[in-house]
Amino acid sequence: MSETTSLVHVSKYTEKEGKEIRGSSSTMTVRSIFDGEIIRTEFDKAGINSHFVHSIWKYVIENPNCEWEQIPSLPSAAYSLLRSKFKPLTSTLHSVTNSTDHVTTKLLINLQNGGFVETVIMRYDSRLGKYAGKPRPGGLRSTLCISSQVGCKMGCKFCATGTMGFKSNLSSGEIVEQLVHASRFSNIRNVVFMGMGEPLNNYAAVVEAVRIMTGLPFQLSSKRITVSTVGIIHAIKKLHNDLPGLNLAVSLHAPVQEVRCQIMPAARAFPLEKLMDALHEYQKNSQQKIFIEYIMLNGVNDEELHAHQLGKLLETFQVVINLIPFNPIGTLSEFRSSGEEKVSGFQKILRGTYNIRTTIRKEMGQDISGACGQLVVNLPDKRSVKNTSPVTDIEDLCRQ
Structure with missing residues (x-):
């Protein structure tokens, strides 16, 4: 298989049609069928039972290029409404890039408004290696x-997405459509909101998308969905x-x-003391461990002093700290990754x-710019990064 496979215009809707939809302010934007709140509201207004929504979603997942008339057993009013206001998918799969590690795939997705986002499939084989001294359970799975x-908007200096600045929020449908596209390549069992953007800055859409993913027909377990945040305090208090x-992950x-x-x-807007108070409250209410993400930057936050400061900060919490190697982000050379010996000492x-x-x-997925902090709309380079060692994913981390 070639490293990059182009899938431009997977959808039956052409680029010209998309421009016509976007070109006139007087023309209503056609919405994704996975914008759950909107489709249910429109069905209610038209007197159509909203229980049909789940069957429509199931059909579209299995037939993403379908025409509305192909979906069987809907009320006649539903077909008219769907034709006038909704698309099966508003986004198209622009390209697919496979890593030389043979387990990572990055999808570049073209949105209806002309923007692009990236989503990454990571495959895990639990039969490799051991977990807590025992054979790892679960077999093959994908995150x-x-x-x-x-x-x-966050502008983290070590993250490539931050170099883009903020362009737009995704709708709940556009978020869910990433899962629909990815499901064509792998059976997705875990979802992590660790891609482009700050999820809690798009709170309503993320909440709606998660509710859709955990309901029919996706039926993902909420225990297998993780939202990562830099620490939006008011949103954490509601989550x-x-x-x-x-699962809550905090980019500390x-x-x-x-x-x-x-x-x-x-972080200036979210003082560490107030963030810790919010996390204490969250943990008290949820009785769940919190995942702490900590990128290792040579000479910046990786000294023994920092390890002791971090330990004292978190010793009263139930947490899992994930130490993350800094990944190259193109021409941004302000930081270097900590050496293996220093990372190991920090962990000890x-x-x-x-x-x-x-x-x-x-x-x-480093060779396709699909690793942590590397997501930015660009063309992948051709570097080869081999990684054959067992990988611990969010599902393993959630186990007691």
């Missing part, structure tokens, strides 16, 4: 890394009530406010002194 925005059972990346602000400008302090479960992330 999908989903984007919630085009670009990002457990709106999405109980969901520094144990003190000063260093955090240096590498994450948005957190484990040995503070008894905090700490893992080191095995990166996947």
